[in-house]
Amino acid sequence: MTLPTLAEIEGAAERIAPFAHRTPTLTNTYLNAVTDATLYFKCENFQKVGAFKFRGATNAVFSLTDMEAAHGVATHSSGNHAQALALAAANRGIPAYIIMPKNAPQVKIDAVCGYGAEITFCEPTLAARESTLDTVVQRTGAAFIHPYNNWKIIAGQATAARELHMDIPELDIVMAPVGGGGLLSGTALSTSFLVPACKVIAAEPKNADDAKRSFEAGAIIPSENPNTICDGLLTSLGDKTFSIISRHVHDILTATEESIIRAMKMIWERMKIVVEPSSAVPLAVILEHGERFAGKRVGIILSGGNVDLTKLPWREGNAV
Amino acid sequence: MTLPTLAEIEGAAERIAPFAHRTPTLTNTYLNAVTDATLYFKCENFQKVGAFKFRGATNAVFSLTDMEAAHGVATHSSGNHAQALALAAANRGIPAYIIMPKNAPQVKIDAVCGYGAEITFCEPTLAARESTLDTVVQRTGAAFIHPYNNWKIIAGQATAARELHMDIPELDIVMAPVGGGGLLSGTALSTSFLVPACKVIAAEPKNADDAKRSFEAGAIIPSENPNTICDGLLTSLGDKTFSIISRHVHDILTATEESIIRAMKMIWERMKIVVEPSSAVPLAVILEHGERFAGKRVGIILSGGNVDLTKLPWREGNAV
Numbered sequence: 347m348t349l350p351t352l353a354e355i356e357g358a359a360e361r362i363a364p365f366a367h368r369t370p371t372l373t374n375t376y377l378n379a380v381t382d383a384t385l386y387f388k389c390e391n392f393q394k395v396g397a398f399k400f401r402g403a404t405n406a407v408f409s410l411t412d413m414e415a416a417h418g419v420a421t422h423s424s425g426n427h428a429q430a431l432a433l434a435a436a437n438r439g440i441p442a443y444i445i446m447p448k449n450a451p452q453v454k455i456d457a458v459c460g461y462g463a464e465i466t467f468c469e470p471t472l473a474a475r476e477s478t479l480d481t482v483v484q485r486t487g488a489a490f491i492h493p494y495n496n497w498k499i500i501a502g503q504a505t506a507a508r509e510l511h512m513d514i515p516e517l518d519i520v521m522a523p524v525g526g527g528g529l530l531s532g533t534a535l536s537t538s539f540l541v542p543a544c545k546v547i548a549a550e551p552k553n554a555d556d557a558k559r560s561f562e563a564g565a566i567i568p569s570e571n572p573n574t575i576c577d578g579l580l581t582s583l584g585d586k587t588f589s590i591i592s593r594h595v596h597d598i599l600t601a602t603e604e605s606i607i608r609a610m611k612m613i614w615e616r617m618k619i620v621v622e623p624s625s626a627v628p629l630a631v632i633l634e635h636g637e638r639f640a641g642k643r644v645g646i647i648l649s650g651g652n653v654d655l656t657k658l659p660w661r662e663g664n665a666v
Numbered sequence: 667m668t669l670p671t672l673a674e675i676e677g678a679a680e681r682i683a684p685f686a687h688r689t690p691t692l693t694n695t696y697l698n699a700v701t702d703a704t705l706y707f708k709c710e711n712f713q714k715v716g717a718f719k720f721r722g723a724t725n726a727v728f729s730l731t732d733m734e735a736a737h738g739v740a741t742h743s744s745g746n747h748a749q750a751l752a753l754a755a756a757n758r759g760i761p762a763y764i765i766m767p768k769n770a771p772q773v774k775i776d777a778v779c780g781y782g783a784e785i786t787f788c789e790p791t792l793a794a795r796e797s798t799l800d801t802v803v804q805r806t807g808a809a810f811i812h813p814y815n816n817w818k819i820i821a822g823q824a825t826a827a828r829e830l831h832m833d834i835p836e837l838d839i840v841m842a843p844v845g846g847g848g849l850l851s852g853t854a855l856s857t858s859f860l861v862p863a864c865k866v867i868a869a870e871p872k873n874a875d876d877a878k879r880s881f882e883a884g885a886i887i888p889s890e891n892p893n894t895i896c897d898g899l900l901t902s903l904g905d906k907t908f909s910i911i912s913r914h915v916h917d918i919l920t921a922t923e924e925s926i927i928r929a930m931k932m933i934w935e936r937m938k939i940v941v942e943p944s945s946a947v948p949l950a951v952i953l954e955h956g957e958r959f960a961g962k963r964v965g966i967i968l969s970g971g972n973v974d975l976t977k978l979p980w981r982e983g984n985a986v
Binding site: 370391392396611614615618619620621651655656658660661 | 690711712716931934935938939940941971975976978980981
C-alpha cells in the first residue's frame with residue numbers, strides 16, 4: 347500500500363464503524379463572537395479511549411490478515427496510541443504488546459493494563475525504546491504498528507475529517523494540531539479528496555515547532571527539546587506523514603503556551619467539554635492570528651480529552 | 667394558572683424552542699459497567715447559560731403579556747437563575763433587574779452584566795434580599811419571577827425531561843437533583859404524563875437533606891445551615907414545588923460529599939464533559955445505593971456546567 351486513496355479512507359470508515367464512535371460536531375456562540383469566525387469543533391475527545399488515535403489503531407489492527415494478526419500487535423507509546431492499540435487488539439481478540447518508558451504516569455499504565463495489553467518497560471530514551479521493541483517483536487512475532495508513520499494509521503485518522511466534511515459542508519478552512527502528523531496528514535488527505543477548495547491549516551505549539559520548520563525547509567527537521575504543555579505533540583514527523591503534509595497542507599501556524607492554556611480554558615468554560623492541551627492549539631492559533639480566520643467557516647479537530655484533572659494548567663487568581 | 671398540564675408543558679416547549687438548545691443525551695460504557703445499570707445523561711450543562719434554568723426563565727419571560735412585560739422582570743439569585751433570566755429578558759428586549767448578595771463571586775456578577783441586566787446588591791441575608799426585591803419592584807414595576815416556586819418556571823424546567831423521554835423511551839427510573847425543586851417537580855410532572863410507569867427518584871446531598879426530610883414529614887422543613895459543595899442545592903422547597911414532589915416523586919435518596927466529588931470526577935474523566943457538583947448528585951446516589959438501580963434503564967438530568975475551573979474539589983494525589 348502507498349499513500350491512501352479516497353477508496354481506502356472509505357474502507358477504513360467502514361472497517362472502524364462497528365467499534366468507533368461517530369463523534370458529534372459542536373458549535374459555540376461565544377467562541378464565534380470572540381473569533382469573528384464560525385467554528386465547528388469535531389469532538390474526538392468523545393471518541394473511544396478519549397482520542398482520535400482509536401480510529402487509526404482500529405483500522406490498522408482490522409486490516410491485518412488472520413496470519414499477520416495471529417501473533418498480536420506491538421508498539422511503543424506512553425500516550426493515547428498505546429491505549430488505542432490495546433483496545434483495538436482486544437476487540438479483535440489478539441494480544442497487544444506495549445513498550446512504555448519506565449517513568450510513564452501510573453494512570454496511563456493502568457489504562458493500558460485495563461485493556462488487557464502486556465507492557466514491557468524500558469529506559470526513557472529513543473534507543474532503549476527501539477531496541478526493546480525489536481526484542482519484543484522477535485520474541486512474540488507481533489506486527490509492529492507505528493503510532494503515526496503507517497498508511498493504515500493515516501487512513502484511519504482521515505475518517506475524522508471525512509465525517510466533519512460530511513456533517514458540515516463547504517468549510518473554508520480545516521485545522522488540526524500536528525505532532526507526528528498522523529491526524530494532520532489524514533485530515534489533509536480527506537480534505538483534498540472531498541473539499542479541494544478547503545484550506546488545511548495545521549496548528550503547532552511555538553515551543554515545539556519542528557513541523558513548521560520542516561514544512562518550510564522542505565525536509566524533516568527532528569524535534570529538539572520541545573518544551574510544551576501539549577504532551578501529544580512532542581514527536582517529529584515521519585517520512586509518510588511528511589510526504590502528505592508537504593503536498594496537501596497549506597500552512598502551519600504556531601501559538602504560545604499562554605495562548606494554548608487560555609484557549610483550553612475557554613473551551614472548558616464555554617463549551618463545557620474536557621479537552622487535552624493539544625486539542626486547544628487550533629483555537630489558540632485563531633486567537634493569535636485572527637486576521638487569517640475572520641469571516642471564515644472553520645472546522646477544528648479536537649484531538650482528545652485525556653488530561654490529569656489534578657494537574658490543570660491554571661491556578662486560582664491566574665489571569666489566564 | 668395552577669399545576670401545569672401536559673398541554674402547558676408542550677406549550678412551554680414550543681415557546682422556548684427558538685431560544686433554548688435541544689440538548690443531547692449521552693451514554694458511557696464505563697459508567698454503565700461500574701453501576702451495572704444503563705445510564706442516559708441529559709446534558710443541560712450544554713444548555714444556554716450552562717444550565718437548565720434557561721428553560722424555565724425563557725418560558726416565564728415569554729409567557730408574560732406585553733403589558734406585564736412592559737416594565738421588565740426582576741428576581742433574586744446569585745446563581746444560574748440570574749443569568750438565565752437576564753438572557754431571557756434580553757431576548758425579549760425588556761429590562762431585567764437582579765438582586766444579588768454583595769459577596770457574590772465576581773464571575774457571576776460579570777456574567778449577569780454581560781447579558782445587560784441591572785444588578786442591585788444587598789446584604790447576604792434572606793430579609794435583605796426580600797426587602798431589596800420589594801423596593802426594586804415598586805420602583806420599576808417589574809414582574810417578579812421566582813427562581814423555582816412559579817408554575818411557568820416549573821413548566822419550563824419540565825421540558826428537559828420531556829425531551830429525555832422522547833429521545834430514550836421506556837426508562838425505568840428518571841433522576842434529578844433537588845434544591846428548591848423546580849427541576850425535580852418539572853421532571854416529575856413530565857414523567858407522570860408521558861411515562862407513568864417510570865419511577866422518579868430525586869438526589870440530594872446528605873449535608874443538605876431538607877427536601878428528603880420534608881418529603882418524609884409531609885410538610886416543608888426549611889434548609890438549615892446546609893454544608894455542601896453543591897451551591898445550586900442550598901435552597902428550600904416552595905409550596906408549589908412541594909405539592910408536585912409530594913404527589914409525583916417516588917423517593918428522595920442522599921449522597922455524601924465524598925461520593926458527590928467522586929461522581930463528578932468520574933463524569934469529567936470518563937464522559938469528557940464539565941458538570942457542576944449539583945449535576946453529579948444522581949450518579950453519587952447510584953454509587954451509594956447500587957441495589958436500587960442494578961439492571962435498570964436510568965435517565966439522569968445533568969443540571970448544569972457552571973463551575974470555577976480554578977477551584978476544583980480535587981487535588982493532586984487526592985484519592986478521590
